[in-house]
Amino acid sequence: MMKTLRQIAGSSLALLPLMAAANYDVNIPAPHTPISNQIYGLHMEILWVCLAIFVVVFGVMFYSVFAHRKSKGAVAAHFHENTTIEIIWTLIPFLILGFMAWPATKTVLAMKDASNPDMTIKVTAYQWKWQYDYLNDGVKFYSTLSTPRAEIGSPGEPGKPVSEHYLLETDNNVVVPVGKKIRLLITANDVIHGWYVPQLGVNQYGIPGFIKDSWFQANEPGVYRGQCSQICGKEHGYMPIVVEAKSAEDYAAWVKEQKAKQAAAEGHEKVSMADPVTR
Amino acid sequence: MEATHDHAHDDHGHHPTGLARYFFTTNHKDIGSMYLWFSLIMFFVGGFMALVIRAELFQPGIQIVNPDVFNQLTTIHALVMIFGAVMPGFVGFANWQIPLMVGASDMAFARMNNWSFWLMPPAALLLVGSFLVPGGAAGSGWTLYPPLSIQGGISVDMTILAVHIMGASSIMGSINIVTTILNMRAPGMTLMRMPMFVWTWLITAYLLIAVMPVLAGAVTMLLTDRHFGTHFFNAAGGGDPTMFMHIFWFFGHPEVYIMILPAFGIISHIIPTFARKPLFGYASMVYATSSIALLSFIVWGHHMFTVGMPAAGNLFFMYATMLIAVPTGVKVFNWIATMWKGSMTFETPMLFAVGFVSLFTIGGFSGLVCSITPVDITIHNTYYVVAHFHYVLFSGAIFSIMGGVYYWLPKWTGHMYDEKLGKLHFWLTAISFNITFFPQHFLGLAGMPRRIPDYAPQFTEFNQISSVGAFLLGFSQLLFLYVIIKCIRGGTKAEAKAWEGAEGLEWTVPSPAPHHTFETPPVFH
Numbered sequence: 001m002m003k004t005l006r007q008i009a010g011s012s013l014a015l016l017p018l019m020a021a022a023n024y025d026v027n028i029p030a031p032h033t034p035i036s037n038q039i040y041g042l043h044m045e046i047l048w049v050c051l052a053i054f055v056v057v058f059g060v061m062f063y064s065v066f067a068h069r070k071s072k073g074a075v076a077a078h079f080h081e082n083t084t085i086e087i088i089w090t091l092i093p094f095l096i097l098g099f100m101a102w103p104a105t106k107t108v109l110a111m112k113d114a115s116n117p118d119m120t121i122k123v124t125a126y127q128w129k130w131q132y133d134y135l136n137d138g139v140k141f142y143s144t145l146s147t148p149r150a151e152i153g154s155p156g157e158p159g160k161p162v163s164e165h166y167l168l169e170t171d172n173n174v175v176v177p178v179g180k181k182i183r184l185l186i187t188a189n190d191v192i193h194g195w196y197v198p199q200l201g202v203n204q205y206g207i208p209g210f211i212k213d214s215w216f217q218a219n220e221p222g223v224y225r226g227q228c229s230q231i232c233g234k235e236h237g238y239m240p241i242v243v244e245a246k247s248a249e250d251y252a253a254w255v256k257e258q259k260a261k262q263a264a265a266e267g268h269e270k271v272s273m274a275d276p277v278t279r
Numbered sequence: 280m281e282a283t284h285d286h287a288h289d290d291h292g293h294h295p296t297g298l299a300r301y302f303f304t305t306n307h308k309d310i311g312s313m314y315l316w317f318s319l320i321m322f323f324v325g326g327f328m329a330l331v332i333r334a335e336l337f338q339p340g341i342q343i344v345n346p347d348v349f350n351q352l353t354t355i356h357a358l359v360m361i362f363g364a365v366m367p368g369f370v371g372f373a374n375w376q377i378p379l380m381v382g383a384s385d386m387a388f389a390r391m392n393n394w395s396f397w398l399m400p401p402a403a404l405l406l407v408g409s410f411l412v413p414g415g416a417a418g419s420g421w422t423l424y425p426p427l428s429i430q431g432g433i434s435v436d437m438t439i440l441a442v443h444i445m446g447a448s449s450i451m452g453s454i455n456i457v458t459t460i461l462n463m464r465a466p467g468m469t470l471m472r473m474p475m476f477v478w479t480w481l482i483t484a485y486l487l488i489a490v491m492p493v494l495a496g497a498v499t500m501l502l503t504d505r506h507f508g509t510h511f512f513n514a515a516g517g518g519d520p521t522m523f524m525h526i527f528w529f530f531g532h533p534e535v536y537i538m539i540l541p542a543f544g545i546i547s548h549i550i551p552t553f554a555r556k557p558l559f560g561y562a563s564m565v566y567a568t569s570s571i572a573l574l575s576f577i578v579w580g581h582h583m584f585t586v587g588m589p590a591a592g593n594l595f596f597m598y599a600t601m602l603i604a605v606p607t608g609v610k611v612f613n614w615i616a617t618m619w620k621g622s623m624t625f626e627t628p629m630l631f632a633v634g635f636v637s638l639f640t641i642g643g644f645s646g647l648v649c650s651i652t653p654v655d656i657t658i659h660n661t662y663y664v665v666a667h668f669h670y671v672l673f674s675g676a677i678f679s680i681m682g683g684v685y686y687w688l689p690k691w692t693g694h695m696y697d698e699k700l701g702k703l704h705f706w707l708t709a710i711s712f713n714i715t716f717f718p719q720h721f722l723g724l725a726g727m728p729r730r731i732p733d734y735a736p737q738f739t740e741f742n743q744i745s746s747v748g749a750f751l752l753g754f755s756q757l758l759f760l761y762v763i764i765k766c767i768r769g770g771t772k773a774e775a776k777a778w779e780g781a782e783g784l785e786w787t788v789p790s791p792a793p794h795h796t797f798e799t800p801p802v803f804h
Binding site for chain 1: 339340341342343344345346347350418419420424425426427430513514515519520521554555556557558559560561562563585586587589590593594597598601602604605608609611612613615616617618619620621622623624625633636637640641644647648651652653654656657659660661721724725726728730731732733734735736737738739740741
């Protein structure tokens with residue numbers, strides 16, 4: 001079942017360009033980082049546990065519903081306590097919980113360990129866009145939804161969502177190198193927002209006035225999309241996140257390109273103190 | 280209610296009639312009825328908002344309401360359902376049933392009881408009326424997190440005032456309930472011989488007294504941050520938005536148990552009645568309910584797993600939250616053990632009770648999934664959470680309220696309700712409820728956030744299924760209204776003990792229960 005679900009998830013990912021196809025994905029999207037892999041695994045484990053409990057509990061209940069009916073001639077028993085069985089069905093759930101808590105604890109600790117990153121990006125949330133500041137590479141930019149407003153529409157003038165990545169596309173993507181530990185320093189400028197990219201295993205609030213860290217490591221090249229996960233005003237649904245994991249060379253090329261763009265933008269404001277006369 | 284009106288004249292010559300009767304009443308049955316009607320009206324008001332929300336979410340793009348209004352609808356839908364439908368519904372049951380069940384003539388503070396109710400309609404008007412003020416209703420979500428709620432217009436202040444008024448109503452009502460239960464039980468009714476519904480309300484009342492003041496504190500700090508120059512939640516002034524979350528959820532988590540413990544009580548009456556067998560494990564049920572209530576105070580951080588708490592914090596809240604599954608499981612097992620080897624019939628109350636046990640358990644499973652912190656990271660503030668809380672609140676709390684209404688309508692009105700229509704209402708509701716909310720688990724797992732009016736196309740199919748279900752669910756509730764009104768107006772005469780397997784002091788008085796009952800305390804065997 002797990003393999004089938006993974007296949008469904010994986011092939012759905014590959015079919016992303018064919019947005020017209022109906023989508024009945026029932027599970028977490030294919031994970032692509034060490035943490036999101038652990039999350040996926042934990043979720044499957046707990047689903048199995050829930051399924052087992054479901055079968056036992058509902059089995060007993062529905063059997064009773066059918067067998068212990070007055071219309072079937074069932075005569076009510078009178079028992080109303082049994083200390084032994086009550087102890088058993090208190091202890092067994094307790095043990096099941098312990099069994100689930102152990103791997104979950106390891107993942108919580110791993111998620112909190114943002115030490116020794118390969119690079120750090122400061123993420124600032126705004127109403128209603130994101131700003132990324134690559135502290136190591138000196139690249140800084142805003143990232144805004146790039147789906148045209150006409151596609152979204154308004155009451156009485158409905159739009160026509162046709163873009164391949166409607167609502168999940170930005171003008172400037174968050175490009176990162178593959179296989180590197182990326183530390184995120186997340187904050188906000190105005191209200192609480194949430195930086196949420198499921199496939200990277202990150203969902204963390206940006207809280208104005210505070211900086212808190214998180215991290216991810218994208219082990220496969222690809223595009224990972226997410227959205228703001230904390231209501232932040234009227235455009236809360238319109239501030240997506242697009243992370244592109246590229247090879248080391250492609251990433252370096254992108255950094256160069258970004259720096260050139262920034263230099264060009266700043267160029268005409270530069271003034272040389274050496275020739276005041278020409279001003 | 281009309282059915283009890285005649286009896287009132289038998290006792291007093293000076294009894295007011297018409298509107299004045301209800302405005303000045305100190306009678307627990309009248310007040311109980313008012314709470315129940317108020318709750319039903321609010322349920323339809325909140326339900327209407329839900330239908331607008333689901334209509335907008337039928338397809339990607341914006342068709343019906345702009346994003347701003349959409350946020351207002353989700354906010355007020357939640358506030359109306361929580362504070363207008365579920366809580367007053369349970370208080371209505373408390374008022375009608377607690378004095379009858381313990382053999383008391385009325386609540387301890389009958390006049391304060393009146394005020395507890397009459398505070399509610401003005402609060403409801405403030406909440407619903409806030410749509411009409413400049414800027415529209417509050418749009419920050421019912422959780423009112425700052426700084427967003429600091430940005431809002433006058434509607435946020437109206438909401439804060441409504442919360443204060445409703446909080447006062449709840450606190451006064453709870454004091455009444457605790458005093459009545461502790462002091463006015465019939466001779467022979469020790470605490471461990473009280474009906475389960477009375478136990479669950481005793482514990483709920485303590486929870487309310489403990490946490491409603493905390494909510495009041497939180498929203499007052501919002502008010503002063505908004506208007507009086509404080510900066511509790513503003514980092515620039517040395518404050519912290521996260522502190523609001525801690526204070527709010529310290530209220531908020533016990534609040535959800537406030538909304539489910541009375542449900543547990545109602546189900547603990549219905550199942551033994553229709554299984555014709557005593558409740559299994561009475562003492563464990565009392566201990567389990569108490570454990571749930573105590574644990575509810577130490578788990579609030581599970582609403583904040585994405586805030587960036589230190590690992591120790593996340594781990595503590597994860598363990599404590601997972602623990603609540605143990606006493607909750609005990610209760611589910613005890614209900615099933617009550618059914619086991621019983622002699623069951625499935626009239627409408629029992630259908631709702633079995634529906635409750637089944638669907639609330641599913642809500643419990645999704646809650647367990649959320650409690651695992653790393654998994655919560657991927658589903659926090661997605662539709663998975665929306666699915667979870669609707670399973671525990673709708674097919675949990677609301678199903679128990681509906682089941683309880685069918686169960687006690689014969690006692691309140693003197694007539695049996697239309698059983699065929701009641702059963703139809705149950706099946707329509709249960710099936711359409713699952714069509715509405717089950718797909719939302721998938722949406723959440725796939726990453727669709729909540730509180731958004733528009734979504735990426737890959738979420739379309741499940742949203743459409745959910746919206747169709749929602750309309751079926753909403754319109755099915757009109758049948759509930761019809762059955763209630765039809766029952767009030769007439770029907771087969773109900774016996775004092777309207778149900779063959781019913782036990783408890785309320786079934787020893789005539790149906791409909793006379794306006795005044797147990798003026799002399801009964802002897803409880």
